[in-house]
Amino acid sequence: MVTSHWTAAPAPASLRRRGAVLERAILDAALDQLSTVGWNGLTMEGVAAGAQTGKAAVYRRWPSKEDLVADALQAGLPPIEEAPDLGSVREDLLELCRRTREGMFSRPGFALRAVIHECDPAQAERFHGVIFEGVVEPTIKLLREVVTRGIERGEVRPDAANGYVLDAIPAMMMYRSKLCASEWDDRDLEEMIDQLMLPLLRSAKG
Amino acid sequence: MVTSHWTAAPAPASLRRRGAVLERAILDAALDQLSTVGWNGLTMEGVAAGAQTGKAAVYRRWPSKEDLVADALQAGLPPIEEAPDLGSVREDLLELCRRTREGMFSRPGFALRAVIHECDPAQAERFHGVIFEGVVEPTIKLLREVVTRGIERGEVRPDAANGYVLDAIPAMMMYRSKLCASEWDDRDLEEMIDQLMLPLLRSAKG
Numbered sequence: 001m002v003t004s005h006w007t008a009a010p011a012p013a014s015l016r017r018r019g020a021v022l023e024r025a026i027l028d029a030a031l032d033q034l035s036t037v038g039w040n041g042l043t044m045e046g047v048a049a050g051a052q053t054g055k056a057a058v059y060r061r062w063p064s065k066e067d068l069v070a071d072a073l074q075a076g077l078p079p080i081e082e083a084p085d086l087g088s089v090r091e092d093l094l095e096l097c098r099r100t101r102e103g104m105f106s107r108p109g110f111a112l113r114a115v116i117h118e119c120d121p122a123q124a125e126r127f128h129g130v131i132f133e134g135v136v137e138p139t140i141k142l143l144r145e146v147v148t149r150g151i152e153r154g155e156v157r158p159d160a161a162n163g164y165v166l167d168a169i170p171a172m173m174m175y176r177s178k179l180c181a182s183e184w185d186d187r188d189l190e191e192m193i194d195q196l197m198l199p200l201l202r203s204a205k206g
Numbered sequence: 207m208v209t210s211h212w213t214a215a216p217a218p219a220s221l222r223r224r225g226a227v228l229e230r231a232i233l234d235a236a237l238d239q240l241s242t243v244g245w246n247g248l249t250m251e252g253v254a255a256g257a258q259t260g261k262a263a264v265y266r267r268w269p270s271k272e273d274l275v276a277d278a279l280q281a282g283l284p285p286i287e288e289a290p291d292l293g294s295v296r297e298d299l300l301e302l303c304r305r306t307r308e309g310m311f312s313r314p315g316f317a318l319r320a321v322i323h324e325c326d327p328a329q330a331e332r333f334h335g336v337i338f339e340g341v342v343e344p345t346i347k348l349l350r351e352v353v354t355r356g357i358e359r360g361e362v363r364p365d366a367a368n369g370y371v372l373d374a375i376p377a378m379m380m381y382r383s384k385l386c387a388s389e390w391d392d393r394d395l396e397e398m399i400d401q402l403m404l405p406l407l408r409s410a411k412g
Contacts, residue, residue, distance in 0.1 A: 038326070040246050117323040120244070121387050136385065157405070164402040167381060168374065174384075175377035179342065181327050196370040199363070200406045 025051040026058055030072035034111035039069070039118040066126045069115060073130045076108030083142045089150035093169070093197055096142055097189040100173060103135075105183070117178070140166050150201065157203040165200060172196065231257040232264055236278035240317035245275070245324040272332045275321060279336045282314030289348045295356035299375070299403055302348055303395040306379060309341075311389070323384070346372050356407060363409040371406060378402065 029050030033042040044065060048055045062068035084095040103109045112135060115127050124131075143166045150156035172192055176182035235256030239248040250271060254261045268274035290301040309315045318341060321333055330337075349372045356362035378398055382388035 040324075116384060118246070131385070160405070162401050164378065164398050165405075167378065168402065171377040171381035172370065172373065174381055175373060178322060178380075179337070192370050195368045196374065196406070199366070199371075200402070 022051070022053060022057060023061060024075075026053065026061070026068075027072045027075045030068050031076050031107055031111045034069065034072065034114050035107045036110075038114040039123075042069070044068070066123065070127055070130060073108070073112055073115065073127060074134060076111060077130070077134045078103060078106075078108070080138055081142070083145040083149075085149070089146060089153070089155050089201060090193055090198060092146040092149070093143075093193050094189055096139075096146060097169060097173070097184070097193065098186070100139065100169070101184045101189065104173065104177065113174075113177075136170070139170060143169065147201065151203075154203060156201045160201045168196065168200065228257070228259060228263060229267060230281075232259065232267070232274075233278045233281045236274050237282050237313055237317045240275065240278065240320050241313045242316075244320040245329075248275070250274070272329065276333055276336060279314070279318055279321065279333060280340060282317060283336070283340045284309060284312075284314070286344055287348070289351040289355075291355070295352060295359070295361050295407060296399060296404060298352040298355070299349075299399050300395060302345075302352060303375060303379070303390070303399065304392070306345065306375070307390045307395065310379065310383065319380075319383075342376070345376060349375065353407065357409075360409060362407045366407045374402065374406065 026047060029047045030042065032050055033046055037046075042065065044058050044062075045055055047068065048058045051058070058068065062071065081099070084092045086092050086095060104113065112131065116124070116131065119127065144161055147156055147161045147166070151158055151160065169192070173184060176188075177184065182188060232253060235253045236248065238256055239252055243252075248271065250264050250268075251261055253274065254264045257264070264274065268277065287305070290298045292298050292301060310319065318337065322330070322337065325333065350367055353362055353367045353372070357364055357366065375398070379390060382394075383390065388394060
């Protein structure tokens with residue numbers, strides 16, 4: 001969507017996009033910029049150019065960079081899914097990890113991570129809602145369901161569904177992605193589940 | 207160290223700092239900038255002003271921002287310590303966590319985290335050495351020593367000293383610091399050790 005002409009001449013009335021179509025183009029361009037040049041590299045001008053529209057069209061709807069990014073992240077959220085139920089906590093966790101990986105390495109995922117990493121706490125306040133309610137809490141909810149089913153099956157110890165245990169997968173995936181540029185291929189995910197999560201979760205009799 | 211006059215008149219010869227003293231002032235100013243305005247906010251001009259010297263004095267020694275930041279991070283590294291030996295893996299891990307917290311919330315710690323979070327993979331390559339050899343590997347080494355001693359004592363299961371287990375504490379501390387602005391007070395550290403690490407490490411008979 002990035003175009004080289006920064007000042008686009010107004011298109012004929014029949015070709016000018018309106019309403020939802022133009023807004024979608026602007027939000028897409030914002031996600032595109034976030035995922036490539038990050039929060040710091042994103043400019044309202046660059047977004048306008050990427051959406052092949054003028055700056056005024058962007059500012060009219062989103063008075064500030066923060067407003068635009070908050071809406072772009074919200075619009076980019078994946079749909080909420082059901083928890084997997086594949087027969088064992090190992091298989092369920094692996095499936096959740098694969099979904100998390102797909103999310104992390106999608107365009108909205110790169111955009112979200114750029115905001116998480118680059119924004120100082122004051123800026124991040126603005127995105128707290130979309131980060132937590134949009135991504136973190138739904139992920140933890142699915143992990144909790146999977147772990148709870150494992151407790152019911154007797155695979156998992158009864159006291160395992162606590163905040164630190166449930167944060168372990170997101171924390172490890174973010175950490176190794178950032179520090180080692182890990183792309184979390186299937187073997188990495190299996191090693192994490194087998195070496196970290198199963199010993200952490202298993203019951204004395206599991 | 208930050209001063210408001212961006213172009214300092216040359217000081218009299220008797221007051222001009224030389225060699226190691228001036229270099230130390232420049233590296234301190236770089237750490238100061240990194241820890242407050244981050245990698246993106248740091249400029250060679252700002253560092254020169256913070257060190258109360260001219261840009262030329264900075265560029266003469268460090269041709270680029272990357273060179274300067276790499277040396278500043280290196281100079282800010284804490285001394286390598288011995289692993290604690292307090293009688294139990296719980297107490298040893300808590301002591302390592304407290305040291306990690308002090309490091310994270312020190313000025314060099316803030317500087318290092320700014321670089322980790324803000325730099326894209328290409329830039330981060332330049333700092334890979336100081337991040338890994340200076341901080342990550344020494345930390346993992348101490349964690350491994352403590353866990354190994356726990357294995358020898360029979361507190362910890364024999365297969366616990368693997369990469370994912372040893373990464374769990376750094377990953378969790380970085381994650382909650384970034385996502386929740388956690389300051390990891392003593393109670394948070396104890397909860398992490400008791401709810402995450404001890405169940406993960408303990409042997410069947412421990």
